[in-house]
Amino acid sequence: MCGIIGYIGEKDTQQVLTTGLRKLEYRGYDSVGIAVFNGESVQVEKSKGRLEELQQQLDQAPVLGNMGIGHTRWATHGRPSDENSHPHTDDKQEFAVVHNGIIENYLEIKRELIEEGYTFRSETDSEVISHLFSHLYSGDMVTTIQKVVQRLEGAYALGIVSKHEPNRLYAVREASPLIIGSGEYEALISSDIPAVLEHTRDIYILEDGEMAILTKENVTLLQTETGRELSRDMFRVNWDMEQAEKNGYDHFMLKEIHEQPAALLKTMTGRFNKESMTVDFEELQWSDEFIAQWNKITIVACGTAYHAGLIGKHVIEELTRIPVDVEVASEFRYRRPIVNEKTLVIVVSQSGETADTLAALRQSQHLGANVLAITNVVGSSIAREADEVILTMAGPEIAVASTKAYTTQVLTFYLLGIYLAQRKHTVSEDYSRQLLQSVIEIPSKIEEILEHSKGIRWYSESIKDATSVFFIGRGLDHAVSLEGSLKLKEISYIHSEAYAAGELKHGTLALVEEGTPIIALITQDEISEKMLGNIQEVKARGAQVLGVATEGNVNIWEYVDQSCYIPCTHSAVTPLLTVIPLQLISYYTSLALGNDVDKPRNLAKSVTVE
Structure with missing residues (x-):
């Protein structure tokens, strides 16, 4: 839920971190902080509240250096406060850590570390990580990271700087999103792509159970458990930074409301044939026989995506006559859902990183179901793990209240319903053409409103x-x-x-x-x-x-x-x-x-x- 950023390179690290944090504030803004290695020690500045409050501190006392990490927090463990803000350090301030996720066994670790003489200053689960680094440091950061994560249960994306390794920035991931940006004589880590686009468009997407070593010159990916070096192609970001800016609107939400006609047109593009008035999803590798075996469809989502799923239920049932359930993802995994190889499970998530929805996806696959993901983010965890993916084309959505992500999800359900009905021949050609024509006209009608x-x-x-x-x-x-x-x-x-x-x-x-x-x-x-x-x-x-x-x-x-x-x-x-x-x-x-x-x-x- 929180946002993390890290940088190593030749630029003003404080500036890079604070600019990146501004792009990540939508992930949480209860508190904010940075830690920069100044050549001799790790210097930390943090505060309760939003980035503006920290910026006032930094204007008075800048932190200088070419490597650092930053964090913007959505509070889970511990109220918003200066003490609970990240980054967290060990007693000697030799290690600084930023964390997105939850450490489920932190109380057990905390008790052990207190018995060893470590002093805790916060109420957070995250502080145990910085003390674990101090406690387990062996002279080598890779083996120390391996020892630390062996102790952790839960979800984490970590950025780590250490006084002992002044020319290396470390990152490690398990069940929380983390990307690596590779630039010229610089490298970055971040929870999300917009925070690094000012510096690079070349991205590695870190997978669960992986870590990264960043220097100014290169990025090395390792399997966390074994330390084995990994080879992976970089992902080139092809959308423009301007898409994530306000462009004259007072708020991102108003901008994103007005972007809906264009987003819907992009989501439709290439997915229907205007001459034959048919829908085609080239990305779906389903045979007619495969579709015919489904006796139920289950849609799983949270919040706004769940509401999109309710409309999807109406549309798909009406057009295909296949029964459709809509499930809240946070409840789905804690019961025994009736899902099997004859069920199509559709998971819906704007970010593609929604923890409950990702867990439901994995559980459904374990039960034998084919899983289709509807998401806005290529390369996200849900997009990578689903059997099939339909990408909506909403573009970056910055406002917390979802608008264009919702309508592109709903549009996708209309297209999917028509597509399945045409494949199953459950409605007349005239009706499906009439319905598709109405869908095609929606963007211009939204502009009227x-x-x-x-x-x-x-x-x-x-x-x-x-x-x-x-x-x-x-x-x-x-x-x-x-x-x-x-x-x-x-x-x-x-x-x-x-x-x-x-x-x-x-x-x-x-x-x-x-x-x-x-x-x-x-x-x-x-x-x-x-x-x-x-x-x-x-x-x-x-x-x-x-x-x-x-x-x-x-x-x-x-x-x-x-x-x-x-x-x-x-x-x-x-x-x-x-x-x-x-x-x-x-x-x-x-x-x-x-x-x-x-x-x-x-x-x-x-x-x-x-």
């Missing part, structure tokens, strides 16, 4: 002081309402819940009182009469209702207090449009409240711990 969003901003101002907001919908609208509610609560901090509208009378109506804001989605024609009845139920209790409907639906005027319209489209693909006003409502509400839109409290972008 974005061009007319002033009313949405006004509505956000009107709900900013609400204590609770409720979202209601039926069918596909209910799946979208869950995502809309999550967006609002995670960046505005207003209590928000989404309910299947038909369930209101089974308890939820007790929460509706005079003035309660309710956002009602009404885009599914076949159940619109039922939905209007549910709106009447909440209006009778005093609710203030915003209705989100397709253009031309004048029936809602007499039922709602305000209305918001999306362009007309096939009712099956409305989720790709309906979510756009909900994203904007959450953005403008957070803005009206003065919150940090891109970095909501207590959250981080990539969840790499359970």
Whole structure:
């Protein structure tokens, strides 16, 4: 969940580290710190809070040197504080370590080290690592790293500098992401690619059970357990740094909302034939016989990706008539899921590093299932380990609240549903063509919504002081309402819940009182009469209702207090449009409240711990 950076080279290390940490703050921003080897000793500067607070310290007292490590923290063990900030050092300050992950057996190790006379200054699990290095150092860093990681249980990506090895930076990985950047007379480590792009586009992706030795001249990869040197091709990053910058927008989230038409077009490109109106995934090596054997599909994901999976369930079941389950990844691995060789498991993760989803992938493969990954990051752990991969083309998503990653995932489910239906012949050619044409038109229709969003901003101002907001919908609208509610609560901090509208009378109506804001989605024609009845139920209790409907639906005027319209489209693909006003409502509400839109409290972008 945290972000780590490391550098060795000829540049100002402090500057390289702080610039890299700014690119990694989406991974956590409870505290921040750097450690630089100044030629004689390891100098550490760290503080609670965001990078700006550390920068003030460094402006007063810079740390000089050509090798160092940095860390931006999302707190797990221990509250945000100066003491709990990384990097952590040993008692003699001969070793400094940054850590992303969780050490599950840290209490046992900590007790042993205290008995040996070591002094602990923090509440973190990570501090045991720096003391272990001091305790186990044998005069050789590679063998010491091997001894240290043998003691560790859990997940870790580590960056290590030592007074004993002034010309080498070390990294080691197990179940937490870590990449190595190789430049001219410099090398870097990082949790994510954007932090190194200013210096190099040549990347090694470190695998579990591997370590790296970095010098100015070269990078050496080793298998951690044996010390055997590894040979691996470098990965060349082909996207531009500009994609990760704001480009004139006030916030990354607003920029990423506006990038959705382009991201959807890129995700579609090369995956359908406009003449035959068929979908083709060249990356999927499935025969008709292989597809025919599936008696169930299980979608596994977390958070926003889980909500995308709920829409995937509707789409795939409707088009293929294969039963689809949608599972929360954090629950999946702790029961006995009914998954076997006749199950297709689809794991969905924006980062491709989501710890729970990765564990579910491995468990599904162990049970014999074929696993398809839908992810945005080539070379990620999930992309590498899945049997098949569909890459979404959202580009870098920096804001913690996901927008374009979500819609590209949803789009992928539409394309996959049509693809499977055409392979299985479960819908008519006319219907699949009609549906695909509607999907193709979605990007231009999103642009229409974005061009007319002033009313949405006004509505956000009107709900900013609400204590609770409720979202209601039926069918596909209910799946979208869950995502809309999550967006609002995670960046505005207003209590928000989404309910299947038909369930209101089974308890939820007790929460509706005079003035309660309710956002009602009404885009599914076949159940619109039922939905209007549910709106009447909440209006009778005093609710203030915003209705989100397709253009031309004048029936809602007499039922709602305000209305918001999306362009007309096939009712099956409305989720790709309906979510756009909900994203904007959450953005403008957070803005009206003065919150940090891109970095909501207590959250981080990539969840790499359970």
